[in-house]
Amino acid sequence: MTNLNEMGQKAQKAEFQLSQLGTLDKNAALRKMADDLEKNAATILNANEKDLKAAQESDMSKAMQDRLLLDADRIKGMADGLRSIADQEDPIGKVDRGWTTEDNLDIIQQRVPLGVIGIIFEARPNVTVDAAGLCFKSGNAAFLRGGKEAINSNIALSDTLRASLKESGLDENAVQLLHDTSHETAQSMMELSDYLDVLIPRGSGKFIKMVVNKAKVPIIETGAGNCHIYVDESADQDKALKIIINAKVQRPSVCNAAEKVLVNENIAEEFLPKLAEELKKNKVEIRGDEKTKSILPDVIPATEEDWYTEYNDYIIGIKVVTGLDEAIEHINKYNTKHSESIITENYASARKFQKQIDAAVVYVNASTRFTDGGKFGFGAEIGISTQKLHARGPMGAHELTTTKYLVNGSGQIRE
Structure with a gap:
């Protein structure tokens, strides 16, 4: 069974490095990831063919096979999505508000990463790239678990992104994919609260409800669309x-x-x-x-x-x-x-x-x-949040941040 604790530790270490990166460095890495996806298209498509063959043999519906399918245009679309994410405003360090208190404390509320984001999803290989790109832009490490239907595609995509990060001199563990698609490992991931700061499920309504009911990690509920x-x-x-x-x-x-x-x-x-x-x-x-x-x-x-x-x-x-x-x-x-x-x-x-x-x-x-992050101008999306806490609607890089208060004084003490 996969050592999730070890993966979690690697993700936290990578996230710290990533949270310190400047905008120019992040954008350069995102553009390199985009270029490498297109360069590695043949390998990715070969992997996808294996998944499609298995889907056909298991009588997966045509509509669901369409979710699984990758072709040259869709790979280009994923690459262009990464480039669009690079072009977006960097949410990290953005000041939401600032003021001075009656005690002459200067306070600003500033955007910071959420930390390590777990994404658990079904047969949509494009989620691997969209999630990794948005997490990277917003300074978060991406901890990914896709469904068995897309495992070969997801491995090819994540391997490409990780190699690109390494060649950029960055920690490749900013993007990690669980290769073990067993239910037992998925359940263990949902309980990985020592390492995951938030868990985002993407898939059918039934799948999302299952994750919401079983997870011990805080959830951002997404996706079911009636x-x-x-x-x-x-x-x-x-x-x-x-x-x-x-x-x-x-x-x-x-x-x-x-x-x-x-x-x-x-x-x-x-x-x-x-x-x-x-x-x-x-x-x-x-x-x-x-x-x-x-x-x-x-x-x-x-x-x-x-x-x-x-x-x-x-x-x-x-x-x-x-x-x-x-x-x-x-x-x-x-x-x-x-x-x-x-x-x-x-x-x-x-x-x-x-x-x-x-x-x-x-x-x-x-x-x-x-209703799509790309169409809303976010470059891509981590999902469509259908809940009301933290974020709602298409979630781009901004929605993958939280805030902290920076308070500057000059020797004040509270009486």
């Missing part, structure tokens, strides 16, 4: 069709894909047949409530469980609602606090939706697929 789009009676229907199809079909396996559509009853008879036609073209299965089924007789009846389900597949749930209030009530009951969208030309409806929906990201007239 995302909704509400089509208001004032919606531009052509716009609504384009947004829904994009949000559902572009990459159905990811957490910001739309899983449910709510349609105002005043436009349902006109809009639903058009939506069904577009969904059928894209081979999306529809599960609908009774009102939807009365308009679209061929749809599969939706169950109560459907309204809670993140499909991660070519499946969508549709419900006809009486109006904005019912849509908001339904979404707040069944959503996962991730991303929700309203399609409307009514300003008051848009503002009410954004004010009353409880989610990390709330859109007006846009696809939920934009």
Whole structure:
């Protein structure tokens, strides 16, 4: 079994060195990591082929295989993500506020790294690179554990990043990957509170809940995405069709894909047949409530469980609602606090939706697929936080920091 304590000690040592690095040195190392990923693309793709072959033999769904797949464009995308992270403002050392107290103490609140960040994730090899890059930029050591489905890809990626760090004269243990993908080792990692300052799970809702329930390390909960789009009676229907199809079909396996559509009853008879036609073209299965089924007789009846389900597949749930209030009530009951969208030309409806929906990201007239660190301008993301403490929404380098107070006096004592 892997010696996690030894890995933890190495991570803490590396994190101390990393926390002292200046911005220019960090950015140069990030750009070198990006270049080395592209130079090592053939080795990475060969490793990924082994994972894909195993996935096919185990009958993994096509949507989940898409999560696993690497190709030249995706490797370039990961490399460009590292370069974009390098271009971002360095959060470390940034002063949030400063003041002088009645005792003439000068106080500043300054951004510092969290420390050693554990990331435990499923079949998304790009997480290896995104997490390592963002942790590095924010002065944190990355302690990574991916799923067995992507183990060969993850090893190839992490080996490339570690070699790049070493060639830059830096401690390669700023990035470490657990090669042991057993459940026992994963459980031990979740209990590694002496070395991990925080643990971030990425994967399905079921996986994240398991980590939250079992971990002894503080958690930042991410990712499960039962995302909704509400089509208001004032919606531009052509716009609504384009947004829904994009949000559902572009990459159905990811957490910001739309899983449910709510349609105002005043436009349902006109809009639903058009939506069904577009969904059928894209081979999306529809599960609908009774009102939807009365308009679209061929749809599969939706169950109560459907309204809670993140499909991660070519499946969508549709419900006809009486109006904005019912849509908001339904979404707040069944959503996962991730991303929700309203399609409307009514300003008051848009503002009410954004004010009353409880989610990390709330859109007006846009696809939920934009909930992404890269699209938000962060270069990449460590995940989408769906909780309210510490961070919420796409997490970039800034969200991987905390603060400390620096207090300067001139001999003051407290009486």
